[in-house]
Amino acid sequence: MVVAPVIATTSRPARAHRVEKSTEEGSATQDSVADLTRTRQVVSLSGVKQQGERTGLGLAAAAVGSPIGFLAACWGSEALDTVLGGALDNLGIVPRSVTGLVGVPLAPFLHGNWEHLISNSLGVLTAGSLVALHGPKKFRDVTIMSGLAAGLGTWAAGRTAAHLGASGVVYGYMGFLMARGLFDRRPLPIVLSVLSTALFAGSLAGVVPGKEGVSWESHLFGLAGGVLAAATLPVDAPRSSHAFGR
Secondary structure: OOHHHHHHHHHHHHHHHHHHHHHHHHHHHHHHHHHHHHHHHHHHHHHHHHHHHHHHHHHHHHHOOOHHHHHHHHHHHHHHHHHOOOHHHHHOEOOOOOHHHHHHHHHHHOOOOHHHHHHHHHHHHHHHHHHHOOOHHHHHHHHHHHHHHHHHHHHHHOOOOOEOOOHHHHHHHHHHHHHHHHHOOOHHHHHHHHHHHHHHHHHHHHHOOOOOOOOHHHHHHHHHHHHHHHHHOOOOOOOOOOOOOO
8 A cells, every 4th residue: 555655656757857858859959950040041141142252253254354245344334324423433543542542443444435435445346356366364364464554553653633444454455466476476476466566556646645634644554564464474385286196
C-alpha cells in the first residue's frame, strides 16, 4: 500500500522533465531555423550587392571598350543632362578646385549641347575606330590614358572655367595613331600612323590658344597622353604559326 504512492509521486517529475526538454528542443530548432533564414537573407543581399558591383564595373568597362560603347555613354549622358536642364554640365573640370577633380573621369562623357556632342562623335568614330584596329584592349588603354592626361593636365594648368567634352580623348587618339608607328614597327601601325598624320595633321592647330570657348588645354594634354600611350603600351607579340606535321 506504500509503494504505489511513491511510484506515482516519482513518475510525474519525469514526465514534466520530458515536456520541458521537448519544449527546449523545439525552441532551439526554431532558433536554428530563424538563424538559417537570416543567414540566407544576408547571403542573398550580399549576392545582389556583388552582382550590382559587377554590373557597374561591366558597364564602365563597356563604356571605354569600343568606340560605340564610348559614344553610347556620351549620348546617354547628354540625354540625361537635357532632362535635368543642363545640371550635369556643372560636373566638368574646374582647374585647381578640389570639387573640380570630379570632372577628371566625368568630363569626357559630358558636353555643352547636342552640337558639341555631334562634333566630338565624328572624331570618336574616325580616330577611335582606327585605334580600335589595334584591338579592344589597346582602345581601352589609350582611352583611359588620354582621358586622364587631358583631365589632370587641364585641372592643373587650365583656365578657370568648366571644361568638358570628349575632344581631349579624341586628340589622344590622334596622338597615339600618329606616334605608334615609331614604336611598333609592324606594317599595320606604320600604315595607320602615315594615314592618321595625313588625316589629322590639320587638327593639331587645336592644341594652341585660339577660338573662344574651346578647351585647347584638354586638346594639348590629351594629345600628349596619346603619344605617351604610343610609347609605353606594350607591343603585342605576333601570333606563332605552326606548319602542318610538326
